[in-house]
Amino acid sequence: MNESLVDVVRKFSSSGKAIASICHGQLILAATDCVKGRKCTAYPPVRPVLIAAGADWIEPAGMDACVVDGNLVTGATYEGHPEFIQLFVKALGGTITGSSKRILFLCGDFTEDYEIMVPFQSLQALGCHVDAVCPKKGKGDVCATAIHDFEGDQTYSEKPGHDFKLTASFDDIDVSSYDGLVVPGGRAPEYLALDEKVLAVVRSFMEAKKPVASICHGQQILAAAGVLKGKKCTAYPAVKLNVVLGGASWLEPEPIDRCFTDGNLVTGAAWPGHPEFISQFMALLGIRVTF
Numbered sequence: 597m598n599e600s601l602v603d604v605v606r607k608f609s610s611s612g613k614a615i616a617s618i619c620h621g622q623l624i625l626a627a628t629d630c631v632k633g634r635k636c637t638a639y640p641p642v643r644p645v646l647i648a649a650g651a652d653w654i655e656p657a658g659m660d661a662c663v664v665d666g667n668l669v670t671g672a673t674y675e676g677h678p679e680f681i682q683l684f685v686k687a688l689g690g691t692i693t694g695s696s697k698r699i700l701f702l703c704g705d706f707t708e709d710y711e712i713m714v715p716f717q718s719l720q721a722l723g724c725h726v727d728a729v730c731p732k733k734g735k736g737d738v739c740a741t742a743i744h745d746f747e748g749d750q751t752y753s754e755k756p757g758h759d760f761k762l763t764a765s766f767d768d769i770d771v772s773s774y775d776g777l778v779v780p781g782g783r784a785p786e787y788l789a790l791d792e793k794v795l796a797v798v799r800s801f802m803e804a805k806k807p808v809a810s811i812c813h814g815q816q817i818l819a820a821a822g823v824l825k826g827k828k829c830t831a832y833p834a835v836k837l838n839v840v841l842g843g844a845s846w847l848e849p850e851p852i853d854r855c856f857t858d859g860n861l862v863t864g865a866a867w868p869g870h871p872e873f874i875s876q877f878m879a880l881l882g883i884r885v886t887f
Contacts, residue, residue, distance in 0.1 A: 602628050614687035618671035618680055622646055625670075636670040637663045678720035685721075685885060694882040695723025697775040702794060702817070703730045704784030709741035709757030710867040711780035711811050718874050719778075722883050727764040727774075731791050734765040742782050744812075744866070746852070751834065752866075754783075766793070776881055777801040781812025781832065781866070789820035798823060802860070807880035811855075811864040811873055815839055829863035830856055 601624065608615050609630035617625050622638040623645055625631045632650035640656065647653050654663045660676035662669065664683050671680040685692065699719050703712055712728065719726050730739050741757030777798070779785070788794045798821040801808050810818055815831035816838050818824050825843030833849065840846050847856050849865030855872040856863055860880060864873040878884070 597627050605630065612667055614667050614669070614684060616669040616671075616680065616684040616687070618676070619673050622670055625649075625668075626651070630668075634668055635663055635665040636668060637661055637672050638670060639673055677717040681718070681721035682723075688887060690885055690887045692723055693884050693886070697724045697881050697883065698773060699724050699726045699776045699778060699881075700769065700771070700774040700797075701726065701728040701778045701780065702788065702797065702814075703728050703739050703760065703762065703780065704782075704788045705730075705740050706742040706783035707739055707760065707780045708782030708812060708867065709743045709760075710870070711782060711814075712739075712741060712760050713758070714867065714870050715778055715780070715809070715811075715874055715877075718870075722878065722885070724881075724883075727769065728760065728762050729764050729766040729769055730762055731766050731788070731794060733762055735762060735768075737762050739784070744782065746866075746868075771797055771800045772804075774801075774806075776807040776809070776877070778877070779808070779810035779814035779817055781814045783813075785813045785816040789817045795821040805860045807860050807862070807877060809862040809864075809873060809877040809880075811869070812866050815842075815863060818842065819844075827861055828856060828858040829861060830854060830865050831863060832865050 605628045619639045622642050626645050626649035635652045635654050637654045637656045643653055656672035659673040662671040662676050662679045669683045716726055738759040738761050741760050743755045743757045744752040747753050802823040812832045813835055815835050819838040819842030828845045828847055830847040830849045831839050836846055852865050853869035855869045855876055857876045862876045
């Protein structure tokens with residue numbers, strides 16, 4: 597145990613300030629004696645430690661389960677991030693307004709893991725109804741994902757990611773019922789950019805001037821759809837040629853977490869820019885979090 601870390605957590609607990617812990621993080625809470633007599637959950641193998649520390653264990657009904665007891669928010673796993681974040685915002689005294697928007701994600705096999713999961717769950721946490729679809733796949737099917745990382749090589753590395761479960765069937769969606777579109781990057785845009793039905797979806801949102809957010813290699817799809825002409829945008833640097841040939845004015849992503857808004861379009865270079873990427877998309881959607 598790290599005494600400095602334990603001391604920090606104890607100070608938060610004794611002050612009554614909001615604490616949020618998820619999965620195995622509750623092992624740290626157990627070490628600080630701040631779960632005694634408190635209702636909490638965690639990843640199930642952590643149960644014996646929490647019970648031994650005097651916690652009132654709440655068995656998670658699913659891996660997305662979360663529990664609130666006063667200033668303490670606990671969650672079972674990352675699957676519960678949307679509710680976990682909502683509860684933590686509330687514990688901090690925050691209010692979300694302008695939510696209840698309907699957002700569509702265009703996915704494919706080997707979409708970048710972070711670039712689908714983080715914005716998807718973030719928008720759910722903001723109270724949006726979020727659907728993810730993939731051509732030739734239905735509701736409940738999964739897309740394999742890839743993790744692209746920046747480890748000092750001349751380009752990104754690529755590793756297997758989580759399976760991502762789709763929430764709707766591509767052929768059944770009514771595009772006009774959605775308020776915004778998100779296009780993640782990864783490998784998937786390489787082949788989705790060749791699918792005319794995918795391109796038609798993108799054109800529909802852009803022609804209606806609804807908010808569109810695209811990141812990393814997602815701009816390959818925008819370029820193929822012919823919607824970048826006259827726009828200012830960025831992308832992962834290797835996609836610069838697609839963007840320029842698509843008629844856009846290239847904005848250099850320096851540093852790599854830079855994001856830009858031009859009209860109804862938000863573009864980002866890579867997942868390190870998620871905070872700004874999501875924030876700018878929220879602004880276009882009219883969603884605000886206030887404290």
